[in-house]
Amino acid sequence: MDLGIRGKTAIVCAGSKGLGRGCAEALAEAGVGLVLNARSEGPLTQTAESIRARFNVPVTTVACDITTEAGRDKVLAACEAPDILINNAGGPPPGIWSDWEREDWLKAVEGNMITPIMLIKAVLPGMMERGWGRIVNITSQAVKAPIANLGLSNGARAGLTGYVAGTSRQVASSGVCINNLLPGIHATDRADALDSKVAEAAGISIEEARAQRAASVPAGRYGTAEEFGQTCAFLCSQHAGFIIGQNVLLDGGANSMML
């Protein structure tokens, strides 16, 4: 399917690995030029080189921490008129309620709520003026079904979800579509880190922990960054212009929802 976005430009935050990279690759496959961000220069440069070679689109790299104001300014300065914004950042660490002090909460809220909100606020005026824009926020299945040991993530992402619910509807008539993509378990470094913690706590191998988790998903497996990215690219396509303020769950059937 032609997504109808060839020649457009996207900012992809936290996009050198995992789900962000999946989104960057799928957009590049659709002919979209990228401003690609992550903190570590090496993997970011490698990912950019691979995307240029495979899809022949321009890729500008901006190595910085997107959860800082300086980082966000750097990324925005590298992309004068983005058509597409993919908001992403690392997720907060797991734990229990008594672990989390004020500083932990501020960090989680800054990273997974304030950062995407500030980027949305920065790109919206230009998108609205040009009459076209697509914004996709990578959040989590925890938005629909909070996960006990991910309290920081549950809280910060719920805040972003509330903001998007209102803002997406306030700007929809300008041709800008804002939606959230909610990953369930996907095979990435983040999943490896969480599985290692589970394996350690249960005294089992990481392979056993993975197998147990995969068995808990109706699809019987982890999702891939590639299929996640293709869904993201569709939400950024011309065809997705009537999809507004939705929370799209990609979880292999793990969460059974009536709505």
Ligand code: NAP
């Ligand atoms: P990942 O494989 O660990 O990749 C994270 C990517 O983000 C890397 O490119 C990393 O590069 C970059 N990054 C992290 N923090 C950053 C920052 N502050 N500024 C700029 N770049 C940053 O993670 P993932 O699995 O793709 O997860 C992406 C998001 O989805 C996370 O918020 C995660 O919590 C959420 N999620 C994932 C799953 C899953 O199963 N994978 C499920 C639910 C929710 P650098 O380290 O070089 O910065």
